[in-house]
Every structure is written in C-alpha cells, then in structure tokens.
Amino acid sequence: MKLNVEDYRRAARAVLPRFVFDYVDGAAERGDCLQRNRDGLDRLTILPRVLRDTTRLDTRIEVFGETWRRPFAIAPMGFNGLTRPQGDVLLARAAAAAGVPFVLSTASNARIEAVVQPSSALNWFQLYVMRERSIAEQMVRRARRAGYRALVLTVDVPVSGYRERDVRNGFKMPFRPSPATLVNLAMRPRWLLRFIAHGMPSFVNLAEEEGSDTLKLQAALLSREMDRSLSWESVDWLRRLWDGPLLLKGVLHPDDARQARAHGVDGLIVSNHGGRQLDGAIATIGALEAVLDAVEGRLPVFVDSGFRSGLDVAKALALGARGVFLGRPLLYGLAVDGEAGAAAVLELIAGELERTMILAGARHIAELERGLLRAA
Ligand SMILES: Cc1cc2nc3c(=O)[nH]c(=O)nc-3n(C[C@H](O)[C@H](O)[C@H](O)COP(=O)(O)O)c2cc1C
C-alpha cells in the first residue's frame, strides 16, 4: 500500500536500476542541503483555526491570468526518459489531467513539440543556456511556436553540483556501466526490457541544431556544462526574445530578487535545485520570507526543494508563496506506475493539502496566511 510520498520513493527504489534511482534521488556532496530543506519545513508548525464552515473548499490559484486547479506544479527535470520511456509525455499528461502546469526541461528526452498538451494552457518550458547560445535561442523560438506559455530560466547551474552517487556509478555520457551496474541491471528486468524496447533516451532537442556535434552536446548537457558568462545582461537578452511570462528559477538572495524585478522578470522560483547544487545553500523555506519582502508583492514567488506532502505545500503558501513546484515525488510515481503513478502522487498531495486546509480552518488559498504558522 502506498499512502505517502516516502512509500512511492521506496517502491521506486525497488523497480529502478540503482544508477537511475541514485540520479533521481541523489543530491550534492554530503546531502546537507537536501536535509536542511526538510528540517526547515519540519520546524514550521500550524496553529489551526476551528469552527469554520469548510464544506466548500477551493484549492485553485490564478497565475499569469490562468487558473491552476491546485497550487502546485511539476518541476522541470532532465532525463525523465530514463525513469520511464516517454517520461516527459507521461508527466505532462498527468499534469494536464490534474489541471496543474508541467515544466519541460531543456534536457528532456521528448521533443518540445511532442510534449505540449493541447488540453492544457499550462505548458511551461525550462531553459538552460549552454555555451552555444544559438541553441537556447532556437529552443525559445520553438517553445513559443509550440504554444508554451511561460519560460523558466534556471540560474543555479553555472556548473554541475557534485553528485557523489552519480560519480560512483559512472553515470555520464557515453555511459560505461561497471560490472556491478550490469549485475544490478539484470535484477531490474522490467525496467531493462522497456529500456531495450525503446533504446537509450537522448536529449532529442539538441539534435535539431544543424551541423552541430550532437554527441558532444549531449555529453555537455548531461555534465551540465553551462554558459558561465550568464549575467543580468543575458536576462535582458532573453527578455527581448520571449514576450510571455519569464521566471528565474534558483534565486535565494533578496538582492537577486530585487534585480530580477528591475530586469523585467515576471516571477521567481526560490529553489536550491532540490539540494543538488550548492550543498551549503540555505533551506528554501528559510529563504522565502526575505525574497517575498524584497519583491513587495509585485511578482509571484514560487518555491521548491524538499516538498513531500500537502502539508508542506500549505506551509509555503501560508508564508506567502504563490505556489510550489514538486520534483522527485513525481519521478517516484512515474517509476512505479507511469502516468497513473504520477497522477496518483499529484492526487495524494492534493488530498493531503485539502485535509490540512480543513483541519486548519482554511477554506481557500488566501486563508492560508502567516497567522497559521508557528516555529516548532
Ligand atoms: C532528476 C532531476 C533532474 C532535474 N533536472 C532539472 C532540469 O533539467 N532543469 C531544472 O531547472 N531543474 C532540474 N531539477 C531540479 C528541479 O526542477 C527542482 O528544483 C527540484 O527537484 C525540487 O526539489 P524536489 O525534488 O525535492 O521536489 C532536477 C531535479 C531532479 C530530481
């Protein structure tokens, strides 16, 4: 029986080859940041209100003129095809059915054009800018043509975080599995059969750049060789390329939040990349308040990293976040049962959020406010 995200995590560990589970589940260096995200959330408690008629409950929010059925979304994740063939499409479908956004990663294994869910107005695209800037430019154009609504520029990967589990597993391109990895693969026959049937997933969007050395680019993307010259001027450059909502993902410092506003950014995602980048980084729930104060309500501020339940989501919203992005929980669901598994995780978290709201006496999202929070 899978009653919570941790149950899905354990089930995912049982079905995925170790190198895949480690890539999904892993974090940078000692895993301090990963743990700090959890500690920050666990230290917040709810001071509930009672005797409020909660027979009518509303979890919808408005973002950039569109309605999300739930105040959360699926975070951009690269290499989703490794967890399940067509993983990007399966996640996008689960999100569309649940009425929440799906953010397609630059490092997706499905084409930008193939993932758009026409039934949903909530297709978003995440951009990594690699040294070959023309790739980013081309992808932004394609995303606009394909109907993506918002563009998320990820700014916390100027260099790859040091993921020790990936290094130990030899997880890089070209992939040279160690004997231990091969033995472990033989113990995951269902995953292996699917993998053989579909072939090694690749970063398909790179292949469309004419005359480029695709293999080299793929390896560069997997090792996250980004353009480290990225700066606020680059944000201006992107602002000119993209006329829809533009968000920065990976902002933690209030001064950067202010800068973002000055450069015409439309929204922020307070994120430490799920603890996968700077191991010393502040917990996102701890960074959130100062960022909110810095933007003075002029931009929607979202948050991610370490959110594992509807209760966690409720805490961030009570602090003032507009919404929460969820990463690994969706991949655990996807690993276990494909689209249905991802849908089940979204439903699980929605159910927890509703129960939390009822028990806290909040009838709609605006009633999740700071007065309901106390430090434990
Ligand atoms: C397997 C995996 C791949 C990721 N790939 C990307 C990516 O391609 N682009 C990006 O902006 N963030 C990426 N992230 C970070 C997520 O968008 C998000 O910030 C993080 O997963 C949130 O933390 P959580 O997994 O604890 O919910 C990735 C995260 C994971 C777990």
Ligand SMILES: CCCCC(=O)C(=O)O
């Ligand atoms: C595989 C490309 C980048 C994925 C990423 O951003 C991450 O692993 O956190």
